[in-house]
Amino acid sequence: MSTISVVALLAFLTLTVGMGLGEQGVNLRCRCISKEKKPIGRYIAKLEVIPTNSHCEETEIIATLKGNGLTICLDPNVSWVKKVLEKRKAGKKP
Structure with missing residues (x-):
């Protein structure tokens, strides 16, 4: 095999592996x-x-909002978020 063929094959394999990770929902x-x-x-x-x-x-x-389904990231260090998480662990809805 020529050098160009090897490089092309490696590039193709790299692209297909990278696309496979994205399709599986893996966040990098x-x-x-x-x-x-x-x-x-x-x-x-x-x-x-x-x-x-x-x-x-x-x-x-990550919170999904009622009504519009918008997703928002919450600060885990804020006291009200900690309370919501405690209620969730206790089995109550936030």
Whole structure:
């Protein structure tokens, strides 16, 4: 095989592996860039807690809002968010 063929094959394999990871829903970075600090607890329909991992060093809390289904990142260090998480762990809806 010529050098050009080997390079082309490696480039093709790299692209297909990278696309495969994206299709599987693997996030290679943090999802939350900005975080909401204002109390919006009564508007939350669903909470998703993403623990720290190799791609993001922070715990991420993503809220889906009632009505419009908009997703918002919440600041896990704010007291009202901590209360919502405690209620969720106790089995109550936020």
